Amino acid sequence: MKKEINIAVIGLGYVGLPLFCLLSKYFPCIGIDKDMVRVTQLKDGVDYRECENQHNIKMALQRSLLTSTYSDLTECNVFFVCIPTGIDENKLPELEPLKNVCKSLGEILKRGDIVIFESTVFPGATEELCIPILEKYSMMKVNEDFSVGYSPERINVGDDCHRIVSTPKIISASNIESLNVMRDIYSTILDAPVIEASSIKIAETAKMYENVQRDVLIALANEYADFCKSEGININEVTECAASKWNFAKVYPGLVGGHCIGVDTYYLMKRAKDKKQSLNLVQTARHINEAESKKVATRIKDYAVFINAQRILLLGFSYKANTPDCRNTKVADVYNELKQHCLVVDCFDPLVDTKKVSKDYGISIIHSKEEVQTDYDLVVQLVNHNVFNEMGFADATFIKLKDLL
Numbered sequence: 001m002k003k004e005i006n007i008a009v010i011g012l013g014y015v016g017l018p019l020f021c022l023l024s025k026y027f028p029c030i031g032i033d034k035d036m037v038r039v040t041q042l043k044d045g046v047d048y049r050e051c052e053n054q055h056n057i058k059m060a061l062q063r064s065l066l067t068s069t070y071s072d073l074t075e076c077n078v079f080f081v082c083i084p085t086g087i088d089e090n091k092l093p094e095l096e097p098l099k100n101v102c103k104s105l106g107e108i109l110k111r112g113d114i115v116i117f118e119s120t121v122f123p124g125a126t127e128e129l130c131i132p133i134l135e136k137y138s139m140m141k142v143n144e145d146f147s148v149g150y151s152p153e154r155i156n157v158g159d160d161c162h163r164i165v166s167t168p169k170i171i172s173a174s175n176i177e178s179l180n181v182m183r184d185i186y187s188t189i190l191d192a193p194v195i196e197a198s199s200i201k202i203a204e205t206a207k208m209y210e211n212v213q214r215d216v217l218i219a220l221a222n223e224y225a226d227f228c229k230s231e232g233i234n235i236n237e238v239t240e241c242a243a244s245k246w247n248f249a250k251v252y253p254g255l256v257g258g259h260c261i262g263v264d265t266y267y268l269m270k271r272a273k274d275k276k277q278s279l280n281l282v283q284t285a286r287h288i289n290e291a292e293s294k295k296v297a298t299r300i301k302d303y304a305v306f307i308n309a310q311r312i313l314l315l316g317f318s319y320k321a322n323t324p325d326c327r328n329t330k331v332a333d334v335y336n337e338l339k340q341h342c343l344v345v346d347c348f349d350p351l352v353d354t355k356k357v358s359k360d361y362g363i364s365i366i367h368s369k370e371e372v373q374t375d376y377d378l379v380v381q382l383v384n385h386n387v388f389n390e391m392g393f394a395d396a397t398f399i400k401l402k403d404l405l
């Protein structure tokens, strides 16, 4: 174990901010984000993305520093990388953020330092993409001068039951010494077990498998829902019954958005393509889940015609319940599809940042309850935010997404 650990957490988003708050309870810690506005807001205790609760941010700030400047990290010797790994418009991995961080870290890396990646990547990315950049810009050699680790993050946005502290953590490293340091750090901050993978690639591939498995299972649920509909029965009751068996995976049909499940499968598919390895089931699952938005929109449209509804209100815009996170939300697709059919459609979501939605999606969202008009004919709840439970729509027909599938 290194005598003195000085940590830097790079990327203060959904993954990095909670990790920074937790690590700073036990270790000297600096948080860095290239977004200066984000850093300034966090310094004031403001977290519009709601990645972490106010109390934890306040406590962390009493102990630790935040910055946007990599030269502030020169005293640090263990670096946790939590930056985004999204996809571009062609659904290919967007690796620039990861490459940029490796370059910035390479420029400040010292002998004995450890760089631990927590971002989700395709198998082989840490060793084939990240290490060469770190080596190039540090002019040092991995395992001779510095070390690298990989430990995938598994938190679930908006889910208070599965937090960092209570979730088992897979760790892997380029050498045994750095694996030992990782074990010590994660065992210190977590209440959950730390699982050692025998290689970095095993840990990367395990994380991919977790998310791709969910993508495939949801695709199966979506397909099975169509089959149930053709039989005139409801998938939800079928699922409840089937789930009484011990080894049934209880997964419901629905829209697969967000930055993880709807994205990570593309990382795996790209890697498999490069390796000339077919992934037919995975590919089909992705197609099924991508087609779900159009299916949902068609069902809403057909239902609107059936009940002669002219004005439709969609409830929820974020990619899932109880989070303001709108990355890759499929509600946008449903909304745009309905608009194409010249229906009057509004969307109400009190959790999301409406300015950001307008900028990213060109959609104007109703944010306050008071602005919601009362003359809708049809209200469709697409996202199960708890705040919607208290709202009544006496004069409109009200349905939930699950009733459409």
Ligand SMILES: NC(=O)c1ccc[n+]([C@@H]2O[C@H](COP(=O)([O-])OP(=O)(O)OC[C@H]3O[C@@H](n4cnc5c(N)ncnc54)[C@H](O)[C@@H]3O)[C@@H](O)[C@H]2O)c1
Residues within 6 Å of the ligand: 010, 011, 012, 013, 014, 015, 016, 032, 033, 034, 035, 038, 082, 083, 084, 085, 097, 100, 101, 118, 119, 120, 121, 153, 154, 155, 156, 157, 259, 260
């Ligand atoms: N959000 C989740 O629930 C979740 C769960 C498991 C894994 N992951 C994975 O964790 C990683 C991070 O995801 P996230 O949701 O926290 O992303 P995020 O977008 O919420 O946060 C990432 C932060 O990194 C910053 N950043 C980007 N480039 C930077 C750079 N060069 N230097 C410093 N900061 C930089 C951004 O400004 C942003 O604030 C991704 O790989 C994601 O797939 C996310």
